[in-house]
Every structure is written in C-alpha cells, then in structure tokens.
Amino acid sequence: MAEHDSSNFIREIIKSDLASGKWDRVQTRFPPEPNGYLHLGHAKAICVDFGMAEKFDGVCNLRFDDTNPVAEDEEFVRAIEEDVRWLGFAWGNVFHASDYFGKLYAIAESLVERGLAYVDEQSLEEMRASRGTVTEPGTNSPFRDRSPAENLRLLREMKAGKHADGTMVLRAKIDMASDNMMLRDPLMYRIRHIEHHRVGKDWCIYPMYDYAHGLSDALEGVTHSICTLEFDNNRAVYDWLVDKAGYAEPRTRQYEMARLKLQHVMLSKRRLKKLVVDGLVDGWDDPRMPTISGMRRLGIRPEAIRSFVERTGVARADSLVSRDLWESIIREDFNTVAPRRMAVVDPLEVEISNWEGDTEWLDADDWPRDVPKESSRKIPFSKRLYIERGDFSADPPKKWRRLAPGVEVRLRYGYLVTCDEVITDESGKVTKLVCSYDPATRGGDAPDGRKVGGTLHWVSADEAIDREVRLYKPLFTVDVPDAEEDWEAVIDAASRTIVTAKLEPSLKEATANDRFQFERLGYFAPDGDDPKVFHRTVELKSGWNKKPAAAPTRTKPVVQEAVVADYRPTDAASAARFDELVGAGVSEPIAGVLATDADLDALVQEAAKHGAPPVPLANFAVSEVGPRGDRGKLTAKSLADLVSLADSDAINSGAAKKVLDILIANGGEAQAVVDAHGLGQISDTGALAAMVAEVLAQFPDRVAAYKGGRKGLKGFFVGQIMQRTRGTANPQLVQSLLAESLDV
RNA sequence: UGACCCGUGGUCGAAUUGGCAAGACGUCGGGUUCUGGCCCCGAAGGCUCCAGGUUCGAACCCUGGCGGGUCAACCA
Numbered sequence: 001m002a003e004h005d006s007s008n009f010i011r012e013i014i015k016s017d018l019a020s021g022k023w024d025r026v027q028t029r030f031p032p033e034p035n036g037y038l039h040l041g042h043a044k045a046i047c048v049d050f051g052m053a054e055k056f057d058g059v060c061n062l063r064f065d066d067t068n069p070v071a072e073d074e075e076f077v078r079a080i081e082e083d084v085r086w087l088g089f090a091w092g093n094v095f096h097a098s099d100y101f102g103k104l105y106a107i108a109e110s111l112v113e114r115g116l117a118y119v120d121e122q123s124l125e126e127m128r129a130s131r132g133t134v135t136e137p138g139t140n141s142p143f144r145d146r147s148p149a150e151n152l153r154l155l156r157e158m159k160a161g162k163h164a165d166g167t168m169v170l171r172a173k174i175d176m177a178s179d180n181m182m183l184r185d186p187l188m189y190r191i192r193h194i195e196h197h198r199v200g201k202d203w204c205i206y207p208m209y210d211y212a213h214g215l216s217d218a219l220e221g222v223t224h225s226i227c228t229l230e231f232d233n234n235r236a237v238y239d240w241l242v243d244k245a246g247y248a249e250p251r252t253r254q255y256e257m258a259r260l261k262l263q264h265v266m267l268s269k270r271r272l273k274k275l276v277v278d279g280l281v282d283g284w285d286d287p288r289m290p291t292i293s294g295m296r297r298l299g300i301r302p303e304a305i306r307s308f309v310e311r312t313g314v315a316r317a318d319s320l321v322s323r324d325l326w327e328s329i330i331r332e333d334f335n336t337v338a339p340r341r342m343a344v345v346d347p348l349e350v351e352i353s354n355w356e357g358d359t360e361w362l363d364a365d366d367w368p369r370d371v372p373k374e375s376s377r378k379i380p381f382s383k384r385l386y387i388e389r390g391d392f393s394a395d396p397p398k399k400w401r402r403l404a405p406g407v408e409v410r411l412r413y414g415y416l417v418t419c420d421e422v423i424t425d426e427s428g429k430v431t432k433l434v435c436s437y438d439p440a441t442r443g444g445d446a447p448d449g450r451k452v453g454g455t456l457h458w459v460s461a462d463e464a465i466d467r468e469v470r471l472y473k474p475l476f477t478v479d480v481p482d483a484e485e486d487w488e489a490v491i492d493a494a495s496r497t498i499v500t501a502k503l504e505p506s507l508k509e510a511t512a513n514d515r516f517q518f519e520r521l522g523y524f525a526p527d528g529d530d531p532k533v534f535h536r537t538v539e540l541k542s543g544w545n546k547k548p549a550a551a552p553t554r555t556k557p558v559v560q561e562a563v564v565a566d567y568r569p570t571d572a573a574s575a576a577r578f579d580e581l582v583g584a585g586v587s588e589p590i591a592g593v594l595a596t597d598a599d600l601d602a603l604v605q606e607a608a609k610h611g612a613p614p615v616p617l618a619n620f621a622v623s624e625v626g627p628r629g630d631r632g633k634l635t636a637k638s639l640a641d642l643v644s645l646a647d648s649d650a651i652n653s654g655a656a657k658k659v660l661d662i663l664i665a666n667g668g669e670a671q672a673v674v675d676a677h678g679l680g681q682i683s684d685t686g687a688l689a690a691m692v693a694e695v696l697a698q699f700p701d702r703v704a705a706y707k708g709g710r711k712g713l714k715g716f717f718v719g720q721i722m723q724r725t726r727g728t729a730n731p732q733l734v735q736s737l738l739a740e741s742l743d744v
Numbered sequence: 745u746g747a748c749c750c751g752u753g754g755u756c757g758a759a760u761u762g763g764c765a766a767g768a769c770g771u772c773g774g775g776u777u778c779u780g781g782c783c784c785c786g787a788a789g790g791c792u793c794c795a796g797g798u799u800c801g802a803a804c805c806c807u808g809g810c811g812g813g814u815c816a817a818c819c820a
Binding site for chain 2: 006007008012031032033035065067068070071124127128131132133134135136137138165166168169178179180181182184187189190191192206208209210213229230231232233234236256258263269311312313315316317318319320321322324325326327328329331332335336340365368369370371399401402410411412413443444445452454455456457517519520521522540541542543544565566567587588589590592593619620622623624626627652653654657702705706710712713714715716717718719720722723730731732733734735736
C-alpha cells in the first residue's frame with residue numbers, strides 16, 4: 001500500500017525530546033485491560049503505541065492492566081495477544097500490572113509514611129457526598145488527618161485481610177477542593193476478597209487504575225505514555241504520583257490523543273458485550289462487529305487497518321471519520337491482492353438460443369491491466385447461463401449500459417449476446433431471457449470492431465457452484481450509535497443478508513486466506529472457519545446508482561451578535577488602574593490584563609520608572625512577558641531597556657523576543673545581550689536591497705506567481721530575507737524595497 | 745454553574761514553529777477501459793468559529809465571547 005507519513009503532534013514531541021537530548025531512547029506501551037475483545041479504537045492505540053516505537057527504533061511493550069480481578073480473564077489475554085500479532089506488531093515484553101503489586105504496595109507504604117496517603121473508612125455514599133461536585137469543592141474526610149503510624153497499621157491490616165470489602169480504602173492526600181475532580185484525594189487501593197486470574201489469592205487489596213498506571217509506566221521505564229483524551233484530567237494524578245514516588249527527570253509523561261470514531265460504528269465496550277450476550281450478533285467475531293476479530297473475519301486485512309489509522313491521523317480534536325474513507329482504504333488494499341472472479345448473487349437465467357454443443361472453457365484474466373500481475377483461469381460457457389437480475393431491464397432508463405430487450409452486451413471474457421425474448425410468469429416477473437450469441441466474438445471482442453454498451457458478469461449454469469454469500473450493511477442506521485440513548489433501537493435488522501450465490505467453479509478451492517473481487521459486486525473473503533461461505537468485505541464504488549449523495553450542507557452563516565467586549569474590571573481598584581492605563585493611551589484589552597494581573601503590573605510600573613515608554617511597555621509586557629509565565633532573571637531595568645531599544649528601532653520585534661528569552665534565562669543587560677548575539681536591526685538600505693534582488697533572482701517562479709496575483713507571497717519573500725539576516729533585517733524597510741521591485 | 749481540552753473546504757487533517765492555507769476521502773467535469781471498479785487529467789469548494797488586541801506580518805501569541813468534548817465509579 002501507499003506509504004503515508006504525515007506528521008502529528010506526538011511524533012513532533014518525541015522528535016524534539018530526542019533532539020534536545022531529554023531522551024536517547026523511546027519506550028511506549030499498549031495497556032489493555034483483559035476484560036473484553038479489542039476493537040477498532042484499540043487498533044488505533046496499538047498502531048500509535050507500536051508505530052511510534054517502530055518509527056524511532058524504540059520498544060513497545062504489551063502490558064495488561066489487570067488491576068480489577070472481578071472482570072478480567074485469561075481468555076481475553078490470549079485473544080488480545082493474537083489481535084496485536086495479527087495487526088503485525090511485535091512487542092518487546094509482555095508485562096502485567098499484577099507483576100508490580102509488590103512494588104506498588106511498597107510505594108503505597110512509603111506514601112503513607114510521608115503523610116501523603118491515608119486510610120479512609122467513609123462509606124461509599126459518604127465519600128461521594130464529600131467529594132463535592134464540579135462546581136463545589138469537596139470536604140475533607142474525618143479520617144484524613146490520622147497519623148502516619150495509624151494509617152500504616154490500618155493499611156497493613158487491609159493487606160492482611162482483616163477488613164471486609166468496602167469497609168476502607170487507601171486514598172492519596174492531595175486536595176479535596178481542587179478544581180480538578182481527579183485530584184480530590186483519589187483512591188489508591190480498595191479491598192476485594194477475590195481471586196485474581198494471575199496472582200491467585202496472594203492479594204485482597206487491589207490498586208486502582210490511576211494508582212497503578214503511571215507507576216507501572218515509571219517502573220518499566222516508559223518514556224512516552226500515550227492514551228486517549230478522556231484521561232486528560234487524570235494526567236494531574238499521574239504526574240503527582242510519579243513525582244511523589246521519587247522519579248526525577250527525565251521521567252515518563254502522558255500524552256493524550258483523540259479517540260477514533262467512525263461513522264455508523266459503535267465502540268462502547270459495554271454495549272458491544274451486550275450485543276454478544278443478548279445474541280444480537282453471532283459473537284465477538286461477527287463480521288458486523290468492529291472488533292479486530294470481527295473485522296478479520298469480514299476479510300479486512302491488517303494492512304488496511306494500519307493504513308486507515310495512519311491516514312486519519314493523530315490529533316487532539318474530537319472527530320468522526322466518514323465511512324467513505326474507511327471503505328476506500330479497504331478497496332485500495334484489496335485492489336492489488338484480490339484476483340478477479342465472477343459470481344452471480346441474484347441469478348436470472350439466460351438461454352443462448354443459437355448455442356450448439358457442449359460447454360466451452362474460456363480464458364479469463366485474474367487481474368485487470370492496471371494491476372501488474374499476470375495469471376488466468378478457465379471459465380465455462382454454455383447454453384444456460386446466469387446473469388445478475390439487476391443487469392437486465394425491460395424498460396431501461398437513460399444511460400443504461402446493461403442488458404435490455406434488443407440490446408447487445410458483452411459477457412465478460414465470453415461472447416457478445418443480444419436479448420431476443422423476455423419470458424415472464426403470470427405476475428409479470430422476468431423468469432428467463434432468451435438471447436443469441438455471435439460466434440465470431442469469442443473472448444469478447446467483435447472482429448468488426450463494433451462497440452457494445454456494457455459488459456456483464458455471468459456464470460455458466462451447469463458448472464456454477466452454489467455457495468452461501470453474506471452481504472453486509474452497517475449494524476447501525478445512525479452516524480453515531482454511541483451517542484444514542486436507545487441504541488438498540490437503531491440496530492439495522494437488515495444489516496446482514498444471506499443468499500445462495502452462483503460462483504464460477506474455480507472458486508471451489510478457495511481457502512481462508514484468499515481474497516477475491518467478484519467483478520462488479522465487491523471484494524469478498526472466505527470465512528475463516530468455513531471457506532465455503534463468503535463474506536462481502538466491501539462493495540465496489542459505483543458511479544451508477546450511487547447512494548443518495550449526502551447533500552453538502554452549506555456552511556451555516558454563523559450569525560453571532562457583535563458583542564462589544566467590556567474589558568473594564570469590576571472591582572474599584574482594578575478599574576481605577578484600567579482607566580489610568582487607557583488614559584495613557586494603552587488599548588483596552590491590554591489595560592484589562594494589566595489591571596487584573598497585579599504581579600505583571602508591578603513589574604510594568606517598576607519598569608516605567610526606568611524610562612520605558614508606557615504604551616509599548618504595556619503591550620510588550622502583556623503580549624510577550626505575561627505568556628512566558630516564569631520571569632526568571634528578568635529585571636524591571638532590563639525590561640525597560642529592552643522596550644526602549646525596540647521602540648527606538650535599534651532592534652526589531654522578533655529580536656526583542658529573542659532578547660527577552662535570554663534575559664529570562666540568563667539575566668544581564670538588554671544592550672549587552674543585543675551586542676553579544678548580534679541582534680541589532682539592519683536598516684542599511686543598500687545591503688537589504690542587494691539581498692532583495694538576490695532572493696527575487698532565486699525564486700523567479702514565485703515572482704511570476706506574485707505578479708500573477710498571489711500577493712500572499714509577499715510574506716514568503718520577507719521570510720526569506722528575515723532568515724538570511726537571522727531575523728535582524730528591518731522588516732518595514734524590506735517590505736518597501738520589495739514593493740519597489742515587485743509592484744511596478 | 746467550575747476546571748481542563750478542542751474548533752482549519754462536506755469529512756479527516758498538514759502548515760518548516762509568527763512569513764506561499766498541504767494532502768487524502770467525498771463531490772463535479774473530462775479521458776481511458778472487456779469491471780458504471782482501478783488509473784489519468786481538470787475543476788469547484790476557505791472571512792482558518794466570532795470580535796478585539798499585539799506585530800512589518802497571525803490559522804499560530806494575548807483578552808473576551810460562541811460552539812463541542814471530558815471530569816462528580818471502591819471501572820479502565
């Protein structure tokens with residue numbers, strides 16, 4: 001398949017971590033919980049986790065997050081390993097969170113000893129109530145301030161099995177009033193007197209996801225821990241735990257990407273399970289299921305899934321990928337690997353009236369001319385044939401290119417035939433066609449060079465084999481079944497139709513790994529368990545009779561009231577300062593920020609005393625100093641000098657930013673930094689004019705494009721000059737020189 | 745009603761880190777064709793959510809708004 005290698009934010013992060021020397025290796029992990037089968041969403045995670053490791057010569061481990069023994073099972077472990085292998089990835093190691101139960105527990109004791117965790121005996125309800133809501137802070141548990149010694153004793157009792165399920169938990173002591181609910185003393189351990197599928201009865205307390213996950217990453221030496229967006233809020237806990245456990249930089253970091261969502265596909269694990277349990281589908285590997293095993297059974301190849309993930313990308317924006325793309329990639333994958341065959345799914349008998357004698361075996365190519373492969377097979381032609389019922393019309397519409405009364409068409413690799421007679425039953429249904437063939441057109445070409453409207457697929461009635469063929473539509477009728485409250489109501493009862501089709505005899509020996517294109521019908525795959533059954537993996541694209549074109553909903557003219565923003569703060573003191581700034585000529589948005597950021601404003605007021613011009617100072621402080629957060633070694637004096645320098649055109653705005661970064665990092669004096677780094681502005685007209693001429697000579701095509709109307713290119717030319725001067729050219733001057741040369 | 749995340753042609757998404765708004769799918773038109781597939785050529789489709797600000801220059805930085813998502817399991 002085509003190689004697609006688009007950039008994405010995680011790749012960029014890894015690349016820069018490697019470039020900066022933060023890491024000299026890459027280690028990721030795929031951490032499924034063994035409580036169900038993997039689906040398309042996991043497939044994306046697998047492709048990204050393993051793909052990143054692959055791309056950067058790192059390692060990706062498989063780690064089973066088996067922290068909740070009530071739902072987990074060995075059966076799923078094996079299935080997951082099989083699915084990952086099938087997708088074509090190789091892990092470095094197989095780990096289990098349960099491997100770390102001992103170490104995790106030791107860390108928990110250490111946290112307790114340091115007063116960072118406590119045993120809570122509130123009931124579930126009490127805990128829920130004291131957690132607060134998203135808008136109200138929580139309240140501390142009455143057990144929060146126990147001594148470390150008591151907590152340690154209780155924790156050991158919990159571990160020793162002295163307490164019943166649900167009577168107590170271990171909690172991290174963070175902040176019950178945090179805006180981030182995840183930080184309101186998250187649970188670390190709960191009591192479960194239940195056997196674990198791997199460690200048996202060794203433990204009766206089990207770690208929670210949040211506690212186990214980040215520490216497992218740290219324990220394993222993971223460098224980049226990739227998960228989905230809904231764990232965004234959990235990252236704070238992740239970082240807290242890894243820090244408190246004593247991992248210093250560089251240490252594992254969590255990065256979140258958007259989940260994969262595909263039109264008409266439901267990926268809720270719980271709901272998928274219900275489909276299986278309730279018998280709404282045939283099992284986890286029903287070809288209509290978005291599970292990896294279901295897709296495999298449908299005939300989709302891992303290459304297609306990997307390509308799909310690569311092409312839909314990795315980003316942080318929620319999105320819904322269209323089915324068109326999905327199907328197009330499956331077709332692209334099949335096109336060069338699936339030999340062509342003929343099959344009739346809805347047979348209509350055709351009698352060749354002038355056919356004399358026996359069956360004739362004709363050559364048929366396995367591949368169309370655009371696929372660079374050569375091979376062929378024999379197909380039988382005889383007096384009785386089947387064509388597709390839909391390929392005949394007694395009363396054809398315009399542009400009909402198939403069979404109709406009196407019309408001649410080509411039977412692919414066979415003969416040209418003409419429909420002479422239509423036989424119907426008493427209800428008017430067509431039961432048989434009587435056609436005549438032209439013996440001179442053997443193989444499908446007319447010696448006289450005459451053209452026919454269309455080419456049909458067909459099979460010979462006597463030699464054709466009967467096979468069960470299953471045709472599919474999406475399981476759900478709506479775009480986003482996951483969003484549906486009553487999702488069972490949107491299941492498409494007609495998502496699968498089973499027919500007995502007539503296949504050309506060469507298909508008799510089809511085996512599970514074969515893929516075929518049944519010409520004009522789609523791509524098909526024999527069933528893995530019973531290769532006598534064929535699944536239609538995907539239909540061919542059809543320019544004819546296509547689905548009602550999704551009317552491109554014109555962009556809504558977002559009529560938004562032009563709200564005049566009020567930047568004036570409400571409290572008196574800030575408002576006074578705001579008025580003062582505005583009075584001095586500072587714009588309202590800038591004044592608003594300064595008036596409410598006491599820290600920044602103090603710096604500005606101090607800098608003003610060193611003679612910096614007030615308006616540029618305010619602008620620079622709010623636009624550049626504020627966003628940088630930590631002010632490091634920047635002093636009011638150096639800031640004032642910097643602003644003055646920029647204001648006097650001694651340096652340009654880009655250089656000012658560079659100087660600012662240096663002042664923050666290293667301190668020093670503005671002018672000295674400018675001198676040391678050669679950041680003084682170049683305003684030498686002669687030198688710049690020469691450079692302009694040079695750039696224009698280097699890009700004649702772009703000059704032409706500019707003169708042809710692409711005025712946006714001006715920025716490109718300016719950019720070129722700025723690059724050559726390391727950002728120190730006087731941009732206004734450059735622009736006017738450019739204008740002189742270009743706009744004449 | 746709080747915190748956090750996210751808004752780029754119909755869809756998914758790039759944009760060398762502030763300097764030419766890529767590409768793919770889809771759509772439309774044409775070519776080719778023994779598959780109404782594939783392939784080839786061409787086209788349409790953008791106030792980069794909105795309003796301000798900063799800057800020589802903003803999809804990108806700042807402020808405010810609008811819209812979507814996530815979070816109040818002893819699940820992961």
